[in-house]
Amino acid sequence: MKTHLYNNSTYACNISPVGLKVQPGEDTLEKVVCETKVNIKNEDGLHMRPAMQFVDVANRFECDITVSNNENSVDGKSIMQMSMLAATYGTKLKIRAEGADAQQAVDALRKLVEEEHFDEPTPNEQKKC
């Protein structure tokens, strides 16, 4: 899994000298940025039902979530915007999360798309039927 973890200065304060340490508070929330790339594996692609599942999972997290294909970047918490991606089977999407729970959000979304493929059939599974 390609997950990059970037720490910005606020987060980095946790490992800086004690004198500079910033106490976590409402103004100094840890800013974590995580990114991953996922492949759409269910045959019907990201139609409305999977898009809703994605948005439901995304909304469980505090962090901002952006999803991009080659052309557009959209809000991963908006069903209308997610429907604009028209992500067909095999499409690669980049999921970027920014906020304290970014890592958990990216992990959960990657699992939903790639491991569970939205509980929908993949092309291979359909051929078996």
Next chain:
Amino acid sequence: MKFADFVCFEATIPKLKASNRNSAIAELTSALNKAGRLGKGICEEITKAVIKREKEASTGMGKGVAVPHVKHEAVKDVVAAVGQSSAGIDFSSLDKKPVYSVILLISPADNPDRHLQAMESIFKHLQRDRFRKFLRQSQTAKEIKDLLREADENPSL
């Protein structure tokens, strides 16, 4: 994909008579049927299929719009009909608010990519405040057709 590629303008209903979700869907499918876009004798079956899909999860996306849809082998390519209700219709929308603009979409059973492209085109415009406002203000089928054609030409509308 452009609106003009899949919206059946002859099936536009600028003033839906329906006051509830199921009859709004029935009105739009029968408009598509009258326009000759559905297979013979299949209209009722498609209406039922759309309603069944709607019961599984509402396509009322909030902001006064709903996009009821279904895949059906009766159509060879995606086809849509646009309906407007000034009174508003309860679609059990995500935001619990009434729906004023309904875009019914029927997609072929064997071409998921085409369905996604039509959805992309619909939501690209529906998510824009100005487009939704203009759609709601449209009074006639011609105004709706002009608006959709203008949106095709100028996606930033």
